[in-house]
Amino acid sequence: DSGVTQTPKHLITATGQRVTLRCSPRSGDLSVYWYQQSLDQGLQFLIHYYNGEERAKGNILERFSAQQFPDLHSELNLSSLELGDSALYFCASSVGTGQYTGELFFGEGSRLTVL
Amino acid sequence: DAKTTQPNSMESNEEEPVHLPCNHSTISGTDYIHWYRQLPSQGPEYVIHGLTSNVNNRMASLAIAEDRKSSTLILHRATLRDAAVYYCILRDVVGGGADGLTFGKGTHLIIQP
Numbered sequence: 001d002s003g004v005t006q007t008p009k010h011l012i013t014a015t016g017q018r019v020t021l022r023c024s025p026r027s028g029d030l031s032v033y034w035y036q037q038s039l040d041q042g043l044q045f046l047i048h049y050y051n052g053e054e055r056a057k058g059n060i061l062e063r064f065s066a067q068q069f070p071d072l073h074s075e076l077n078l079s080s081l082e083l084g085d086s087a088l089y090f091c092a093s094s095v096g097t098g099q100y101t102g103e104l105f106f107g108e109g110s111r112l113t114v115l
Numbered sequence: 116d117a118k119t120t121q122p123n124s125m126e127s128n129e130e131e132p133v134h135l136p137c138n139h140s141t142i143s144g145t146d147y148i149h150w151y152r153q154l155p156s157q158g159p160e161y162v163i164h165g166l167t168s169n170v171n172n173r174m175a176s177l178a179i180a181e182d183r184k185s186s187t188l189i190l191h192r193a194t195l196r197d198a199a200v201y202y203c204i205l206r207d208v209v210g211g212g213a214d215g216l217t218f219g220k221g222t223h224l225i226i227q228p
Contacts, residue, residue: 106158
């Protein structure tokens with residue numbers, strides 16, 4: 001158990017819909033990272049938040065957005081869903097800032113299926 | 116982050132040592148070498164990391180070449196639970212960490228009973 005909690009574990013929805021994935025980081029961790037894993041693309045970095053502020057963006061689509069709340073949990077919002085958005089979405093947390101922080105702790109992921 | 120090259124897959128027998136290679140010929144002086152693994156249906160898990168010297172922890176050992184252009188993750192006695200995809204990742208300590216980790220395709224380690 002990494003200490004990172006993601007909900008829901010599984011989600012099935014239709015094209016055009018909007019979903020929200022939630023992540024609770026390990027106690028004391030200020031950084032939250034979101035990753036997408038699909039069969040053909042592997043693990044892709046989406047976005048990083050530190051203590052409520054966006055720190056870095058990766059390959060995140062404009063239809064996707066994220067935020068980190070004062071209690072440090074984070075949400076990833078996916079809208080106008082397409083079939084290609086079907087993937088595993090992982091959240092990871094770490095202690096530190098945008099500087100080198102050591103290891104990342106990953107949650108078990110949220111599996112999104114778009115039909 | 117600089118790129119790494121790993122074999123697509125490797126096979127080993129249970130209870131034998133496993134040596135997983137990683138080439139990173141364009142590594143910079145401020146790049147740390149990280150290893151993560153991903154077991155089936157789970158999120159990635161930290162294994163070990165190092166800069167220049169060899170490192171040991173309860174999970175594995177990391178042997179780093181003197182010129183730092185390659186490294187080897189050593190599992191001293193593989194079990195069936197070590198079957199996973201192993202990722203070798205370089206992470207720049209300077210201005211670094213903001214982008215998290217850049218995952219390649221990794222090495223799919225198969226353990227035979």
